[in-house]
Amino acid sequence: MQQPMTRPGNHVIQSYEVYAEMLYRIALVHLGSRQDAEEATQDTFIKLMEKAPVFKDDEHQKAWLIRVITNHCKNLLGRGWRKREVKLEGVEPVTSDNPEELAILQLVLALPVKYKAVIHLYYYEDYPIQEISRILQISESAVKMRLQRGRQLLKLELEGAEPE
Secondary structure: OOOOOOOOOHHHHHHHHHHHHHHHHHHHHHHOOHHHHHHHHHHHHHHHHHHOOOOOOHHHHHHHHHHHHHHHHHHHHHOOOOOOOOOOOOOOOOOOOOHHHHHHHHHHHHOOHHHHHHHHHHHHOOOOHHHHHHHHOOOHHHHHHHHHHHHHHHHHHHHHHOOO
């Protein structure tokens, strides 16, 4: 019996099927533009093909991909041609029946990148603080501080938006 032939890059296709949506959401949170998020996601998988790293397990691969897309987004934001504010034009509407959830998501998207990243990974991707620390290559105390400051900024915006 013949073994089925596998094409080079099958691991990339499988990885794309598993992680593309999550990576796109992370890029969208960082960049605020659907087109830029799509490009960052594609670039991340191109880097996966080029580097072809060996991973210990699926969690190691997932963390590597998140780190790559986060760095790529930071590089895009750091370029002179791009403004440092996040514009919501072009962002696909989030499907939710709850207008409060949509308002909070818009506030999260408007946070500075360093707060937005930890808030997104913690609340939307359900990562523990230790894992966020490893992925973003910052200390656990820095993650906790950014979560605290991000929450404070969100609270200030929410209190300011409520009618008195």
